[in-house]
Amino acid sequence: xxxxQQNIIEEQSQENLSEVLQVRRDKLAKLQEMGRDPFHQSRxxxxxxxxEIKNNFETTEGTVVKIAGRIMSKRIQGKAGxxxxxxxxxxIQCYVRLDAIGEEEYSIFxxxxxxxxxxxEGTVFKTKREEISVKASNVILLSKSLQVLPEKYHxxxxxxxxxxxxxxxxxxxxxxxxxxxxxxxxxxALRSYLDERGFLEVETPILNTIAGGANAKPFITHHNTxxxxxxxxxxxxxxxxxxxxxxxxxxxxxxxxxxxxxxxIKHNPEYTAIELYQAYADYTDMMNITxxxxxxxxxxxxxxxxINYQGIEIDFTPPWKRMTMEECVKEYTGVDFSTIDTDEExxxxxxxxxxxxxxxxxxxxxxxxxxxxxxxxxxxQPTFITHHPVEVSPLAKRNVEDPRKTDRFEAFAxxxxxxxxxxxxxxxIDQKGRFxxxxxxxxxxxxxxxxxxEDFLNALExxxxxxxxxxxxxxxxxMLLTNSASIRDVLLFPTMKPIETNQNKIEE
Numbered sequence: 001x002x003x004x005q006q007n008i009i010e011e012q013s014q015e016n017l018s019e020v021l022q023v024r025r026d027k028l029a030k031l032q033e034m035g036r037d038p039f040h041q042s043r044x045x046x047x048x049x050x051x052e053i054k055n056n057f058e059t060t061e062g063t064v065v066k067i068a069g070r071i072m073s074k075r076i077q078g079k080a081g082x083x084x085x086x087x088x089x090x091x092i093q094c095y096v097r098l099d100a101i102g103e104e105e106y107s108i109f110x111x112x113x114x115x116x117x118x119x120x121e122g123t124v125f126k127t128k129r130e131e132i133s134v135k136a137s138n139v140i141l142l143s144k145s146l147q148v149l150p151e152k153y154h155x156x157x158x159x160x161x162x163x164x165x166x167x168x169x170x171x172x173x174x175x176x177x178x179x180x181x182x183x184x185x186x187x188x189a190l191r192s193y194l195d196e197r198g199f200l201e202v203e204t205p206i207l208n209t210i211a212g213g214a215n216a217k218p219f220i221t222h223h224n225t226x227x228x229x230x231x232x233x234x235x236x237x238x239x240x241x242x243x244x245x246x247x248x249x250x251x252x253x254x255x256x257x258x259x260x261x262x263x264x265i266k267h268n269p270e271y272t273a274i275e276l277y278q279a280y281a282d283y284t285d286m287m288n289i290t291x292x293x294x295x296x297x298x299x300x301x302x303x304x305x306x307i308n309y310q311g312i313e314i315d316f317t318p319p320w321k322r323m324t325m326e327e328c329v330k331e332y333t334g335v336d337f338s339t340i341d342t343d344e345e346x347x348x349x350x351x352x353x354x355x356x357x358x359x360x361x362x363x364x365x366x367x368x369x370x371x372x373x374x375x376x377x378x379x380x381q382p383t384f385i386t387h388h389p390v391e392v393s394p395l396a397k398r399n400v401e402d403p404r405k406t407d408r409f410e411a412f413a414x415x416x417x418x419x420x421x422x423x424x425x426x427x428x429i430d431q432k433g434r435f436x437x438x439x440x441x442x443x444x445x446x447x448x449x450x451x452x453x454e455d456f457l458n459a460l461e462x463x464x465x466x467x468x469x470x471x472x473x474x475x476x477x478x479m480l481l482t483n484s485a486s487i488r489d490v491l492l493f494p495t496m497k498p499i500e501t502n503q504n505k506i507e508e
Contacts, residue, residue, distance in 0.1 A: 021146065021147070025146060027111055028146065031108075031144070036108070038116075038141040044119040046066050046119075047066045048065040048067055049089045050085070053134070057126070061124050065121070067119070067134060068085075068120070069085040070118075071083050071084070071118060072171075074112070079097065079098040079099070080095065080098065081095075082094070082133075086171070092133065093131055094134045094136055095125075095135045096120075096136045100135065109139050114145075114149055115147065115149045117145070119139070120134060120136050121136070122138070123135045123137070149171060159488075163496055164499070179478075179489060183481075185300055186297040186478065189300035189301060190274065194252050198249075200248060202248075202253050204236045204239035204240060206233050206255070207231070207232065207233075208230065211231040212456070213238045213395070213450075214235035215448045216260075217234075217261050218259070219258050232258035237395065240252075241424060241467065244464060244465065245459045250279070251276065251277055252275065254273070256272060266479075268475070271491075272474040273472065274472050275470065277470075279465045281468035282407060282466065283396075283407045284468075285468045286421035286469065287384055289470060290419050290421065294316050294411075294418070294477060295316040295317060295318055297477065312414070314381060315381060315382070321382070322384045323383060324386050324387040324405075325371050325375075325388055325389070326338060328378075329374065333370060335370065340363065343362045343363045345363075347361060350369065350370070353370070356369070359445065363389070363391075363404075364389025371385070376415060377415045379412035379415055381413065382413045384411055386408065387402075387406065387407070391437075393408050394450055396408040396424070397427075398425075408421065408422035409421055413480065420470075421468065421471065427460070428460035432457055435452045435457070438450040438451075439451075
């Protein structure tokens, strides 16, 4: 088939679709002329849903129910017809007869289209084929669908269109809805786990005057009244630690974070994360919380601490494996950084191993680069990587035995970072030095480096008790729990580039 033939077929398909859409509008106009405008219906009193009827057939058989939902299939056979009605809980067959609802109503019912939303009152029964159904005594159109749903067997398969029209995706692909039900169960389990252990859920600002708390590119906006730039938060860490200073011992916040960076199967510009902080605790306490809460989420949402992700079994059962970053690098490269003390030695071995060097790179940053290049992709089963270099951990407390390292960990599974935690740096003098180092990196061209936060330094001077902090990337955990290949599959409305249409083009 050449391009011209393909264009002709596409034009004909578009013409046919336009005709179908016009027919639906004509049906709506006729109903409105009859005084039967479906959009005038403001409510419908349901007594049951599809799952309740099916699961409790022994008690519902013969009873009158009122259900509502969307027509997903329709089979008219003379004076009787069958439809499949879909509600939030599933589908149920409905049997509509002319002699049961009257000739006029049956004539109108016969014009209803797949996708229309209707209410049905009727009696629960079982057909000769043993299918639990509802025999209608009254049918009412509650909303007219003016678009055409994807047909039954091919469905909505194009990923781009599925993400753009999630409302259609949820209608025609039931497994999509199941993924989001699992997400809801997991989030409830996460909150209940923390609530039961005395953590207080709080809310902190999303609009910030400083992009702090992490190394990332922010989204920048402008406040007109104050005439200052403002930033969508890249993390809520610094505000939550202020609350620990203020006397709250255990706090957490779950919500959207925003990073103006690349998009991939693991990255979306806005995503959900949880951060929690506990006074008088350290990074080992955060390790215990991490492995136990993720295992709890898996068990409550899927029924097991073991999940199958894209053909690989991942076992979240505690305890998880623990390795220092230097141990991991040594295991997978043979390079032992405990014997490499200077920046010059580290840079030389990095060059030898093909590590990309950046201006001002130091020993700790080289170790981190080695880990990201050679170690991260080996971590399939849940693993804690601990004791990150100070140079890449601006908010973590130094390790007492080796001040070049920090009391920090990252949790990995399926090669992905799922969580980041540390014993919080509460020395205001050291913290100011770390901020100064971040400003040096920014001057060298690192646009992800942290800004100086003077008010946070003031809070540390007031006094932050020994504190453990933890952040978990919720969406990546959900990808694993729902066996989803892309982060877009666990976000109801992922970020998409707008489609250019005649309506949004600006005339020259």
